[in-house]
Amino acid sequence: MRLRNIPGSREAIAKSRWCIQEPEQYKGNWHQVFANKNPIHIEIGMGKGRFLMAKAKENPETNYIGIEKYSSVLLRALQKMEEEPLENIRFIRMEAESIADVFGEGEVGKIYLNFSDPWPKDRHAKRRLTSRQFFARYHQILQKEGCVEFKTDNQNLFDFSLGEVTEAGWKLDGHTRDLHHDEAMVQGNIMTEYEERFSSMGNPIYKLIASR
Numbered sequence: 001m002r003l004r005n006i007p008g009s010r011e012a013i014a015k016s017r018w019c020i021q022e023p024e025q026y027k028g029n030w031h032q033v034f035a036n037k038n039p040i041h042i043e044i045g046m047g048k049g050r051f052l053m054a055k056a057k058e059n060p061e062t063n064y065i066g067i068e069k070y071s072s073v074l075l076r077a078l079q080k081m082e083e084e085p086l087e088n089i090r091f092i093r094m095e096a097e098s099i100a101d102v103f104g105e106g107e108v109g110k111i112y113l114n115f116s117d118p119w120p121k122d123r124h125a126k127r128r129l130t131s132r133q134f135f136a137r138y139h140q141i142l143q144k145e146g147c148v149e150f151k152t153d154n155q156n157l158f159d160f161s162l163g164e165v166t167e168a169g170w171k172l173d174g175h176t177r178d179l180h181h182d183e184a185m186v187q188g189n190i191m192t193e194y195e196e197r198f199s200s201m202g203n204p205i206y207k208l209i210a211s212r
């Protein structure tokens with residue numbers, strides 16, 4: 001998701017109590033930020049944050065951290081939080097590549113990837129959030145029983161991702177090529193902004209869950 005640059009968004013993020021500045025300083029100590037020991041789940045590329053906020057409302061005993069690289073997009077999530085503050089959410093503006101500098105070993109309980117950028121060119125494959133390079137980073141920060149949940153409407157990206165799960169030595173706990181018509185996997189599904197847009201255009205939604 002890319003929005004027109006919004007003047008002042010960087011400044012708004014810098015002074016928001018919901019946004020964590022210099023997140024590396026909390027590596028291994030994220031429970032301090034929330035002042036409790038609840039599990040920490042993250043969404044990488046959260047966009048405007050609707051999915052994460054719905055999750056956080058539903059599960060007050062889980063802490064959620066949304067990661068987004070563009071400040072103009074993150075600003076939208078902040079504006080929603082001002083209207084309806086949730087104590088179990090924080091945001092980080094960062095590029096996901098350095099995720100292992102921000103979270104300690106086994107510090108994260110679950111990783112959500114929703115409608116990640118497809119990076120269609122072969123030479124950009126390692127930038128995809130479901131590449132083996134990213135699974136290696138997730139391996140570092142995810143607790144043993146943790147998992148990655150990935151949704152997309154992009155068939156090529158989904159096929160690539162299935163291959164990368166195996167290539168990375170992870171296992172597939174579940175997958176579907178039509179989430180909204182898969183009775184078991186759709187249970188409790190929370191639609192993201194992209195999911196709503198693409199499924200209303202008639203695109204099937206793909207989902208996989210991977211763990212080690």
Ligand code: SAH
Pocket residue numbers: 001002044045046047048067068069070073094095096097113114115116117192193194195
């Ligand atoms: N999850 C949302 C938005 C999907 S668009 C939804 O499903 O509606 C993908 C989002 O991920 C964009 O906002 C993009 O800026 C962000 N993103 C993509 N690659 C990223 C990366 N490497 N690090 C951080 N954010 C990223």
